[in-house]
Amino acid sequence: MALITKIREKSGIAAAAIAISLILFLIGGDIFQGRSSFFGGAKDAVGEIGGETIKYQDFQNKVDEITQQYQQQSGRSPGEQEVSMIRDQVWNQYILDLAYGKEYETLGLTVSPAELVDMVQGTNIHPSVRQQFTNPQTGQFDKNYVIQFLKNFKTLPAAQQQAWVNFEKSLSQDRLRLKYENLLKMSTYTTNVEAQKDYVAQTSKVDARYLYVPFYSVADSTIKVTDAQLEEYLSSHKDLFQGQTTRSIQYVTFPVIPSKLDTASFYNDLKRLAKELAIAKNDSAFAMMNSDVKTPYYSTLAEIPEAVKGQLGNMTPGGIYGPFKNGLTYSIYKYGGIQKDSLFTVRASHILINAPKDASDSVKATARKRAEGILAQIKGGASFEAMAQQFGTDGTAQQGGDLGYFKNNGGMVKPFENAVFAFSGTGLLPSIVETDFGYHIVKVTEAKTNTRYKLAAINRTIAPSQSTMDEVLRKADAFAAENTTKEAFEASLKKDKTLLMLRGDRIPEGASSFNNLQNARDIVRWAFNDDTKVGSVSDVFQNDNQYIVALVTGSTDKEKVKVDDFREELTARVKGDLKAEQIEKKLAGISGTLEQIAQKYGAGALVETATDITLAQGVLTSAGADPTAIGKAFGLKVGKRSKPFKGEGGVFIMETTKSTPAPAIADLTLYKNTAKMMAGQRTSFYINEAIKENAKVVDNRAKFF
Known part of the structure; x- marks a missing residue:
């Protein structure tokens, strides 16, 4: 999703701290109510990190300090989600100080004053600073805004000065974490043997014929499972059944639903508002004043609800339309015509074939060839959405490549944006688009437009x-x-x-x-x-x-961990083993071709064929992605047959009929880079889990809040 978000999201603990510091710096909050009377003695520990106990009162004091700053700047109480975020910030700060801090100190990692200046007003501006100091006219970061803010810094209220100090501290912590993560990321690598293994798993193929007797073909009522068997299975498979409190x-x-009287009163009120909206001199202000949910007066097509969008062609300026229902909210609109915007909006989908800008020429050539092949298949009638799900390499793949709506304001990388907004109408772009992320097959799903609609909307929610x-x-x-x-x-x-x-x-x-x-x-x-x-x-x-x-x-x-904690799953697994024993015993006494064995076995036995199976994405007809069966198919020599064996969902007899080894390949760079990229994506999570495990983090906050 890098193309969509332009790396606007940060993973991990430091990012959460930055987000909250930004909120405190820019908007503010409220003070939590203390609960010290609930706790005392040995029960007042909110948690433990690195052997240090965090007392409830110490934790609450830090929460109070932050929320006081929050309240002073905003003058409002935080919502439940904000409350949770602030508590998380305090907890995460403890982890940064007590767990991560020791790692930084051991390695000698620091952020110098010069680095901090560079992040705030130098050459390498931190993304969080860019986000907040944006010129509203251009939509772009303006360093002059930062400089002007810092010049006036000493004239700001003390609470806002402190919020900025906290914000800068969070920037330093984010940079420290980034340095630490990069050190570990740079230490990861993929060997030629590992890359070769991935290549073979994706490209070598086998054809197979097999007999399959699924477990569900044996009635559960014929299999008796005792608690002793469940206990034995649990004892020997403890790694599969991790306990949880x-x-x-x-x-x-007891749902609270508006009564008939409530509904009648609501509709009468809505009719009254519709009449008043029709004659209101300042319709947008009147609509805003009388709405439970406020919506902008000027809206692009992307921002208008689907039900309303379908009626735009029939609307005339000054007309009242609705009500339109969305859940429990009803909306009436006064249409005021259209206005042309300086920016265009479009909706598009893409299929990204990853090829980073620093990749080798051979990797780029392979990726381009793959992208061109996919484009050719789509031009030949293949479904764009299906191809996106199969071949897309970013987070849009599972949504059929849908990028949603975006404007020509730099939200997308330049080559991509230029190609999409140069296209007229809707449909598939005739050529692939190359960017620093790789090669894109692009489909415009809603044509570009710079039309904005004037809609004064009164949105009222019916309530009991x-x-x-x-x-x-x-x-x-x-x-x-x-x-x-x-x-x-x-x-x-x-x-x-x-x-x-x-x-x-x-x-x-x-x-x-x-x-x-x-x-x-x-x-x-x-x-x-x-x-x-x-x-x-x-x-x-x-x-x-x-x-x-x-x-x-x-x-x-x-x-x-008790049997009752996993009774259903344990019972299913034990029944599977007992059914497998029963099926294997019956199959062992039968000989002949697979068809003859199936006929002699009786009801439930299936004989099927699978072609072009790969280790990486092999799927069998009835059994699905059964790794045991697929592995057996690759392990057999052509023409050989296995003995009956237990798979994930049944018993198999496998025959491999054809084997196509992976062609020789001189350059494994693409596979090495893919493996390295995937490992890098997991690094932040693994680092965080390892540090918490090493620090023996115990989080008892749920007992207090």
Whole structure:
């Protein structure tokens, strides 16, 4: 996705710190309410990093310090997501100081004052600085804005000065992390043997015929599995069943839905607003003032909802249109005509064949040839979207190559942008486009346009009245009061079929949501409370537009893995082994051709053929991507047959009928570079996990917040 985002995203802990520092510097926030009365003695540890205990009060003091700065600058309270981000920043700062800091110190890594100046106002401006000091007229970074800000720095309020100091500190930490990661990235390499292995896995092929008896052909009712067998399997496969501390719950939801009276009142209000919008002298201001969800007056085609977009051709200036429904929000529009913008907007898709600008000529030539071959197939009738999913090498591949809407303002690399905006209409660009990222096959899906539409939109969300909410709460309270035990809870569900019961399985301790419940932290915290046991029933929780009463039905502990924690998966695996033994025993006594064996075996046995199987992407007809069977096909000599063996989903007898070795290749650079690139993409994650593991990070925040 580098083409789309232009490296605007940063992975890892330091990036999170930068993001929050920017928010603090530019907007601000509120102060959290302390909870010190909840904690004391040995129970006040928020966590432990590198052998150092982080006390709740110390942690909260840092949170308070940041949120005070936040509040002073914005004058508003943070939302729940902002609250979580600020806490994460404080925690991540501890990790940077106590875990990463030791690594930097050991290696002698520092960021000099000169480097910091260079990142802020020098030659190598940090992306975060570029993002914030942008000229609104040109949309480009303007160094003069930075210089002017720094000249006036001492005249700024103390809170904003401190926020800038924190921001610069986060820039230094980001640079330190980048240096550290680059050191490790540069230490990774791919040998010729590894590259040759990847090449062979992708290009060598075999054809095979095989007999396949899937496990599902044997009825589960004929296989008896005991707890002793499950215990034995769990004991011998501990690496496959890693424990996790979780809770499982059942919960009854009482949705708060607008009543008929609420709905009638809402529609009357909407009709009144439509009449007033029609005669309003300043329609855009009137719409903004009366909207629950505010939308811009001038909108490009890309910004207009699909339902409205389809009606634009029928709209006349001054007309009122709608209501248009989107979920619980209804919108009415007053159309004011069109305006031409200085920028064009277009929607396009692409298939990127990766070939970095520093790649060798042979790698680029191979990539270009591959791109031209794909382009030729699409011109011949192949689906662009299917080819993108199969051959695309960036994050758009799974979306059929869709890049969404973008403007000709430098959001894309220049050669790509020039090619797309030089194209008229929609359709496939006739030639590939070369950029520093590689070669692109491009399809314009919505033609470029610089038309903006004047739409004064009143967006109102229908909501239940207070009396409706009170009535639903009364019902939820009555249910909670009458069903305080597991037995009573379940009996009520059986008795009253109108109650909506849902399950939340294996909810982790730090979860803030589960199923379709967002902002459900209070429910999770209750489920993990020391006083909450399996069988406990909660009081009433309010969650957005519903009330909830929950029952804890199960718990797991990462330190004490039990059969019940993985019963279904263990049972399926043990049944698979028992079925395999049964099938193999029956097949062992049968001889003849595969067809004869299948006939003698009886129902369930399939004989199939697979051609051009590769190790990297081999797929069998009924069995799918079964690595055991595919590996066996490559391991057999042509004309040889295997004995019955267990695969992932059944038992096979494999015959290899043809083998096509990978052609000799002189230059493995493409495969080495691909492997190196993929390893580099994983480096940040692996470094972070390794450092946390080495520092023995224990995160207990979920018990406090």
